[in-house]
Amino acid sequence: MEIERYVARKWMENTKKAEIWGELTRYASRRADKVLEHTVSGSIDANSSTSYVVEIKHGVGCIPLKFALQLCDGVVKCSCGYFEDAGAPCVHALLALKHAGRLKEMTSFYRVSWKTPVFQEAYAERARTTILPLVLKEALTRGECKAPGIPKKRGRPKKKRIPSQQATESLKKQIRRCGICKQVGHNRKSCSSQSS
Template identity: 30%
Template sequence: MGLIHAVERIFPCAEHRFCLRHLHENMKTRNFRGLAYKQHLWKCATATTVAHFEKFMADLKAFDAKAHKYLSDIPPRQWSRSHFSGRAVSDVLLSNMCEVFNRWIVDGRDKPIITCLEFIRTYLMKRIDSTQKNIMKSDGVLTPKATKVFELIKKEASKYSVIYNGSRMFQVTGPNNEQLVVDMGQESCACRKWEVTGMPCKHVIACIWNMRANDPKVPRPELWVNQVHHRKRWFDTYQHAIIPLNGRDMWPKSNVTIPILPPKKIATAGRPKKSRRKGLLENDNIVEGGKLSKKGQVIKCGICKGAGHNRRGCPTRGGAEAGQSSGTKRKSMEI
């Protein structure tokens, strides 16, 4: 919590969001386990409007009131797209970007501070160089990832029809009686996807096509996308290279007379762990050999079909096995 308060003080406009994967792990520790809980959670988190969010939360309440109470105590602006402000122009619900970076620097984290920083600096040099090469290979207005996503959105937009009201506003209708209002003057859509992601949704693209049919000077759909998804912004982000350094034997000597001592460290038993700390229930469903665990399942007997015991502990095991063995002998004799 200290880090959260520090970030709020230094970056007062920054939005604090929770990773949905970790939120789901916390639900598991409170016995809200199973695929149904996960599906309800993701429906609430991926809803882009407050109306849909409240509908999915009501469905969760009908399914499990305690799980609904647990999620209701968490501010939705920190985990549901329906309450994101749109200032960050991102609908990311997971912390995968941080996890990937943490994975790549795992070999340098247990080194002394200078060695660790040198490891990270070298890795970032390689990463920036690799990204710059990918930028040079790509073309178009948007980044390759944004282009792929935008093409799927345009494909969906072909299913919608548009009615213009004469003042930069449109009524868009589509499959399943869907009907939404798009305000091109405010650059907003009732579904809020354009506002949250910075990328025009299928309803907006249908409106842009309608506008271009009447006025060829209207910019094409790609130019309505927020600058964060443009290839030029991608290039500007990675144009600042990290300066290489000489080895330690060529570093200038410091004239500071006050020595900086390392922090006191209490040696613990065993080697320090390098692997990521896994969740409390992360490996509950897996055992050695990749087989699924039977934890929580009711054991059924293969002989009497009763619950709570297996074939080995079946009370009718003797008579049943005797009958099976005699039947087998009788069948072999008939053959």
């Protein structure tokens, strides 16, 4: 019961937070702001209005890295491959947009999953019916648990193996007695009491 209250409270907090955000989710907008505020040493060369070469130095004495970048119809194609993986513009794309003065178009380069309406829809009232009920520990341990079946192993069982020579020598030899007189040293055939 306590877990259900916690989840319901978090649910309400997240829906209220989403009302404050802009077009992008909080994480996406914070990341973009952080990249744009952070000054990166390097240069941006514009080949055309949609094609750029971004050169970045990550530190003093580091070798500069060049990235080829193309911005077209809400798709970013960069040689770093970040957009294909994450669905959001990479650092190089954001710097190129800033250089070109096209920051207002920035949100069009994010995939739908990074946008606030998708987040709000996930937390909408109708989405509650699709959430599976919580499985509590008591419900899992309530029923009887049977031991798992042990599969039969290949080959001859260990107990029916042929004993080694050392194992047979270590066994004490039984003393053989006569079946008629029960004395040691002879058997039925050679028993002296049988002939009499």
